[in-house]
Amino acid sequence: MRDRMERRLSYLISGETFAIIMFPIIYAVSFFAYQDLKLHFLFSFWLSFFLLEFILLQGSLYWRVKLKQLKKEPSIILPQRVVRTLQVLEKANGGLLLLTLLFFVIDFLIWYPNVPFKELSITGYIFIFAFLEYVNYFYIQLSYDNISDLKFLIKTRRLKEAYIKKDIRRGSSR
Incomplete structure (x- = not known):
């Protein structure tokens, strides 16, 4: 069981790390391939992109801490300082999401009536991806990519609580 959990955590770490490297x-x-796209002019694009990378980095580091804890201790209950950091990150991510939405509106107003639809659409998709990653890590697990998760989903017909949310709740009650 412990071996399987270590492999799962390593898989999650590598997936998040791969995404962090590949998106840039x-x-x-x-x-260079689509020089007609002017994404770099939109501040909302940079904020959305940063937010996505930032949340993926948090996920990667979270899984690393869990793996390190598993190798060191018989359980993977996180230290209190890590739980407090996760609480701060949850709030910071929420603030960054709101700030990004604000700059999306500002970019729209700046470019109106010549709104760069393709660029704002791409920015919107990146923002949605960042938002879904935030929800997946801090509220409700959205990714069901193994048999155990799928069995749970079929059996209970409900989504799982996010792992970080569980750790924050567990750590707050200690």
Whole structure:
């Protein structure tokens, strides 16, 4: 069981880390391949992109801490300082989401009536992806990519509580 959990945590770490590395590369390639796209002019694009990368980094680091804890201790209950950090990050992410929405509106108003629809659409998709990652980590698990998760989903017909949310609740009650 412990081996399986270590493999699962390593898989999650590598997936998040891969995404963190690949998204800037994809942006760089698309910057040169699609020079008519002017994403770099939109502050909301940069905020959305930063937010997505920031949340993915948090996920990667969270899984690393869980793996380290699993290797060190018989349980994976997080230290109090990590729980407090997660609480701060949850609030910071929420603030960044609101700030990004504000700048999305500002970008729209700045560019009106010549609104760059493609650029704002891409920015919107990145923002939605960041928002879904935030929900997936801090509220409700949205990713069901293994048999155990799928069995739970089929059996209970409900979504699981996010792992970080569980750890925050557990840590707050100590």
